[in-house]
Amino acid sequence: MSLRSGILGLLSYGPKTGYSLKKEFDQSIGYLWTASLSQIYRELGTMEKKGYIRSSIEVQEDRPDKKVYTITDEGKSEFLRWLTDFPDNLSSVKRDDFMLRIFFGSQLKKGELIKQFERFIEQKKNYIELLNRLLASHEEKGIKTIGKDLIFWRFTAKRAVMTLETVIKWARECITELEEADL
Amino acid sequence: MSLRSGILGLLSYGPKTGYSLKKEFDQSIGYLWTASLSQIYRELGTMEKKGYIRSSIEVQEDRPDKKVYTITDEGKSEFLRWLTDFPDNLSSVKRDDFMLRIFFGSQLKKGELIKQFERFIEQKKNYIELLNRLLASHEEKGIKTIGKDLIFWRFTAKRAVMTLETVIKWARECITELEEADL
DNA sequence: AGGATCATGTAACCGGTTACATGATTAC
DNA sequence: GTAATCATGTAACCGGTTACATGATCCT
Numbered sequence: 001m002s003l004r005s006g007i008l009g010l011l012s013y014g015p016k017t018g019y020s021l022k023k024e025f026d027q028s029i030g031y032l033w034t035a036s037l038s039q040i041y042r043e044l045g046t047m048e049k050k051g052y053i054r055s056s057i058e059v060q061e062d063r064p065d066k067k068v069y070t071i072t073d074e075g076k077s078e079f080l081r082w083l084t085d086f087p088d089n090l091s092s093v094k095r096d097d098f099m100l101r102i103f104f105g106s107q108l109k110k111g112e113l114i115k116q117f118e119r120f121i122e123q124k125k126n127y128i129e130l131l132n133r134l135l136a137s138h139e140e141k142g143i144k145t146i147g148k149d150l151i152f153w154r155f156t157a158k159r160a161v162m163t164l165e166t167v168i169k170w171a172r173e174c175i176t177e178l179e180e181a182d183l
Numbered sequence: 184m185s186l187r188s189g190i191l192g193l194l195s196y197g198p199k200t201g202y203s204l205k206k207e208f209d210q211s212i213g214y215l216w217t218a219s220l221s222q223i224y225r226e227l228g229t230m231e232k233k234g235y236i237r238s239s240i241e242v243q244e245d246r247p248d249k250k251v252y253t254i255t256d257e258g259k260s261e262f263l264r265w266l267t268d269f270p271d272n273l274s275s276v277k278r279d280d281f282m283l284r285i286f287f288g289s290q291l292k293k294g295e296l297i298k299q300f301e302r303f304i305e306q307k308k309n310y311i312e313l314l315n316r317l318l319a320s321h322e323e324k325g326i327k328t329i330g331k332d333l334i335f336w337r338f339t340a341k342r343a344v345m346t347l348e349t350v351i352k353w354a355r356e357c358i359t360e361l362e363e364a365d366l
Numbered sequence: 367a368g369g370a371t372c373a374t375g376t377a378a379c380c381g382g383t384t385a386c387a388t389g390a391t392t393a394c
Numbered sequence: 395g396t397a398a399t400c401a402t403g404t405a406a407c408c409g410g411t412t413a414c415a416t417g418a419t420c421c422t
Contacts, residue, residue, distance in 0.1 A: 002280040003409075009287045019373050032282040039410060041375055062419065064373040083287055084295070087280075090303050091310070093382095096275040097185040099215040103339045104192045104266055106331035112267070120273050127274070151364060152288035159282065159353045166349040170342045181334060186381075202401050222382060224403055245391065247401035276410095 003043055006033050008079035011071040018044055031131060031160050044069055052078050110183050117171045124164045131161050186226055189216050191262035194254040201227055214314060214343050227252055235261050293366050300354045307347045314344050
């Protein structure tokens with residue numbers, strides 16, 4: 001139940017609407033957890049029933065009213081229960097359909113494969129740049145505003161960047177091997 | 184619809200039962216795609232209705248009869264349609280609840296965090312060994328029996344190993360940084 | 367004029383997980 | 395004895411995706 005925990009975690013920084021939660025998912029933890037609006041609204045509904053969050057309407061003129069959610073004490077302890085309870089097995093589920101296609105690559109043409117590896121490299125490069133901008137914006141705000149969180153945001157973003165650099169290296173090696181191989 | 188494609192891909196090597204498909208998922212592509220038995224049986228049922236596969240009962244004595252599935256021509260072309268149709272965006276979905284916990288790590292104790300990073304490293308190390316054994320067994324059989332597939336199986340396993348080595352390095356760096364930091 | 371942004375949701379569907387059901391043989 | 399292996403499935407549930415619905419303001 002990690003969508004729930006993600007929402008509670010973000011709400012632990014302060015009250016938010018469904019819409020603004022979606023933006024935070026996209027902009028700050030999108031590289032490690034994604035969520036759609038409909039999912040967020042549904043989860044907010046069930047969490048309010050359970051008493052993990054409370055809502056209040058903030059009336060606005062010239063744009064739709066806001067429903068602002070605040071985390072309750074039960075919500076905080078529910079979040080901490082999840083946070084401190086690491087699962088025995090720390091591996092995340094692997095379902096990667098790019099890799100599945102490569103696994104069955106012998107049924108593809110060499111040229112097509114190389115083209116796809118090149119697209120792959122391009123996309124990962126762009127993603128690294130995006131993450132570096134995110135990291136830089138955290139670093140800029142610095143310890144004064146973000147506080148103790150900075151080091152952990154650096155950790156997670158760092159892992160993403162390092163992994164991307166590795167898969168780029170891997171894809172380059174694949175291209176070289178493919179070019180040398182006679183298929 | 185990649186579970187379907189995974190099954191069709193495996194059936195393209197030869198007829199199989201639901202049970203033996205499960206074993207192949209676990210033993211050869213488990214590191215890039217997982218599937219449960221109930222999922223496989225359900226998918227086999229719908230695929231037979233669609234005409235992608237055909238089944239025949241193989242009677243056995245002293246153990247349950249087998250229902251052996253064979254890929255049809257429609258099945259083959261459905262598989263190739265999927266295989267050649269790479270999506271525009273090659274990124275796989277990221278939902279990693281270990282990372283989510285690290286992101287909110289400022290609410291955890293330093294000692295607990297280090298312990299979890301150490302568990303993480305141990306598990307990844309073990310997984311590398313498992314993959315290396317898998318790779319070695321492919322390599323052993325060699326080009327003569329596996330043929331053109333070998334290079335692609337090496338590619339996919341290689342990526343997994345390289346990524347694991349990277350995340351181990353990352354986790355070690357995190358531990359060092361954590362030990363030096365005063366939280 | 368047309369699309370993005372702000373803001374809320376519902377409904378249907380689809381794929382993955384968990385639990386249940388059955389039952390013989392083989393290996394420790 | 396008991397756990398693993400062989401072999402098939404069904405049913406319920408749960409979480410994620412896609413489509414639908416509404417409507418004003420702001421920017422190009």
